[in-house]
Structure formats: structure tokens, C-alpha cells
Amino acid sequence: MTLLDFRGKVALITGGGGGIGRAIADAYAQLGAAVVIAERDAQRAQSVREYLEGQGAECLVIEADVTDSKQVRSLAEEVEARFRKLDILVNNVGDSLGLVKPFADSSEDEWDSLYAINLRHVFLVTHAMLPLLRAAAPGSSVISLSSVEGLRGYPLGVAYAAFKAGIGAFTKSLACELGPEQIRVNAIACETTETEQIQIVKSVKLEHQPYVPRWFPLGRYGRPEDAAGAAVYLASDLAAWVTGDTILVDGGALAQGGWRQMRDGRWTNSPIIEDAHRGYGPAKT
């Protein structure tokens, strides 16, 4: 159990006011870490501050947009002034921006927006926090939120998938550079997880709900705590020899590949002709 004792550690979670980021912040705080949150949304920042303070956690919640380099610089200054070091950086912010459309119809502005919210800030924040991560080494670590969409083809989400895949390459390359300093760099790739951004359970029609238990091998969509479990492991000494890795948190979705379970429980990789779940993109009539 002492391997999961985070007392004395300082963790920064970007976008920690909601969804997966908030679950990670909660888990780290429960293990005794001091938690810093950079959150763009004022109400979510206030809500997570009240929650963490109510739990008796040491926390610093800063309203900031991590895509803005000036705000990221002052974030680093605030962490330095208060804690002098950073043991765990979680680059959690990311968003598909609801852009689900054929690549041919996507625009330069949309690619730029997807880059800013999914990859550029990972460079920006990690770069700014590096001196503080070095101050906490050996044993400090960076964890970034990727997606299963960065590991498989994502029709109608080409640019989002490309930037999430970029997180994997960032992770591997930086892990090589920082390994000799005993700073580990890893990523987490989630399948669809119920959060403020992805309100999946609500979006599945009532008559389609019975399909969900056989949609993934583990029979349900993700919960923010699922990703938080991986984030605890990666930040802990249990993962002392793990770096450059992207951990799948996907209920077995990628293992299943093209296989699907039919209504009667048998498995098939043939087309299933039934009105299951929801579809993306225009329907062919």
C-alpha cells in the first residue's frame, strides 16, 4: 500500500474541473497529493475547488486557458512560488470540438483549432513545467490523455485522430530524452467515456440500451474513474520501470477489433443487419 502513498507529491492536472481530469484530481488527492488544477471554465473551477477543499485536500485551482502561452507561463510561476517542484503533470485537456465530418469538407481553421486543443498545449505545458519536473526528479512523470482514436482509423475525425496519435509519438520520444533523468513519460488512450464532453449514455436511445452490454467485451462505456485508475498507476512507483507507453483503457474495444457479439451471444465478424446503436455521418438511402 505504501506504493500508493502520494503524500508529499504535487500534481498538476489540466482541465481538472470536469470529466476525466476531475476524476484524476480526486484520486490523487485521496492518495494525499497536493493537487493543482488549471481549468478554463470558471464554474467548474469553483466547483472542484469547493469539492477538494471539502475533502480536506491541499489544492490550488487556477482559472487558466492552457492553449495560451502567457497563461501557461504564469501557471508555471504560481506552481513554482507555492510548491517549488512538480511530481506529476497530467496533460488532460483535449476535445474533438464536435467536428464529425468527411476530411474533404474540413477546413484549415478547423485543423488549427483541433491542433491547439489536442496537441499544441501538450508541448506548451510540458515545456513550461520541465524545470519543475526536474526539481522533483528522480521519479517525476508526465501523463497525457490520448484516445483509442489515435490508435485506430477514425472515419470523419481524421485531424482529431492524427493529433491524438501525435501524443503517442510525443510520449515515446520525450520518454527517451528524459529517461536518463528518471522522469517518465506515458499516455492513456480511452475509449468512449461518459463525461461533460461525451454524454454517451444519454445519447443512446432507450430501445438501443440493451445493445450496450455487448458493444465492448467489458460490457459498458467508460467512466472517468477508469482513466483515473491508469493515471494513479502511471504516476506511482508501481510504474517505476514504465515509460514511453500508451495504456489502453477501453473495455477491450481494440482487442475486439472488428468482432461483435450478436443478440444471441454468438460472435461474428460478418455484417450484422440490425438497427444497433447510433451511426455517424450521412446515411446512404
Ligand SMILES: NC(=O)c1ccc[n+]([C@@H]2O[C@H](COP(=O)([O-])OP(=O)(O)OC[C@H]3O[C@@H](n4cnc5c(N)ncnc54)[C@H](O)[C@@H]3O)[C@@H](O)[C@H]2O)c1
Ligand atoms: N470522454 C471520452 O470519451 C474520451 C475518449 C478518449 C479520449 N478522451 C480524452 O480525455 C481527455 C479528457 O476528456 P473529457 O471527456 O473528460 O473532457 P471534458 O470536456 O468533459 O473535460 C475537460 C475539461 O477541460 C477543461 N478545458 C477545456 N479546454 C481547456 C483549456 N484550453 N484550458 C483549461 N481547461 C480546459 C474543460 O472546461 C473541462 O472541464 C481529453 O484529452 C479527451 O480527448 C476522452
